[in-house]
């Protein structure tokens with residue numbers, strides 16, 4: 001008989017869809033689909049019973065009624081189990097639990113040391129000045145009394161920049177020679193070129209520091225990087241002298257390391273100063289008794305310095321007879337390494353969170 005086959009198929013269809021229903025709303029639409037008063041599939045069968053023979057009615061009637069009950073109870077069972085599952089889900093969320101802590105970043109040790117240095121010098125009435133990282137041959141060397149082909153250039157292993165301006169090699173060489181050079185670009189090897197850039201634009205007296213990134217074409221090891229940072233200092237006036245320098249720099253280091261300490265000046269050579277100096281501070285770890293940090297000398301070498309060379313004043317358009325001043329340059333990484341007892345310069349640029357998170 002076709003009708004009991006229909007009922008069988010309807011039963012399979014209904015029970016399967018009810019079982020698969022994901023929420024109360026889809027259960028409701030299944031109820032309408034099968035049992036809906038007007039268009040329900042089972043309702044239609046029940047309604048058509050009146051047209052059947054008695055024998056058919058007797059056979060199909062009970063089957064259809066039984067299926068109606070079966071569908072109703074399947075719907076309510078499923079509804080109950082869906083409700084239970086959602087209650088369980090809610091119970092699993094503990095609304096009283098504290099939220100997850102937001103992870104706060106912190107400043108890179110180089111950033112915070114640089115900030116501190118800026119603050120100290122600003123409080124000593126120094127201005128903070130910056131200059132370009134891609135620098136000309138002229139400002140990085142010539143203007144600082146380091147002429148082309150002078151062996152002093154070997155003190156700075158340089159990254160030269162190839163300029164693609166459409167000129168041939170011959171054209172470039174020709175022009176370079178005629179103009180006495182100067183337009184070749186490089187990655188600045190120190191922050192000293194900003195001395196001349198600043199002096200060209202300003203009248204003394206003044207005192208500035210120049211923090212910034214510098215580059216050296218060098219092999220890396222625990223104390224050398226191809227990329228690092230310096231802070232340059234320059235004070236120019238009628239009578240800015242070495243005694244002033246000694247005071248400023250000792251004051252600076254004492255504030256930075258938050259303790260009293262001695263400094264020591266040793267003769268040295270840098271083409272842009274005369275006399276040139278190397279500055280040592282009393283070892284901040286052992287206080288001068290000798291330890292592994294100062295290699296048992298009691299002193300830490302921390303900066304180069306000196307009295308500005310007359311040729312540098314001339315390059316900036318000053319008359320060296322009217323003026324004098326001191327200059328210094330320190331490595332930011334070296335200072336941070338001493339301050340935080342960091343053993344290897346490469347750690348600063350390693351991106352290793354275990355290192356960074358300690359600051």
Ligand code: DAH
Nearest residue numbers: 190270304305306327328329
């Ligand atoms: N520019 C030097 C360097 O990179 C450091 C330095 C030495 C800067 C002496 C100065 C100075 O201003 O007077 O090695």
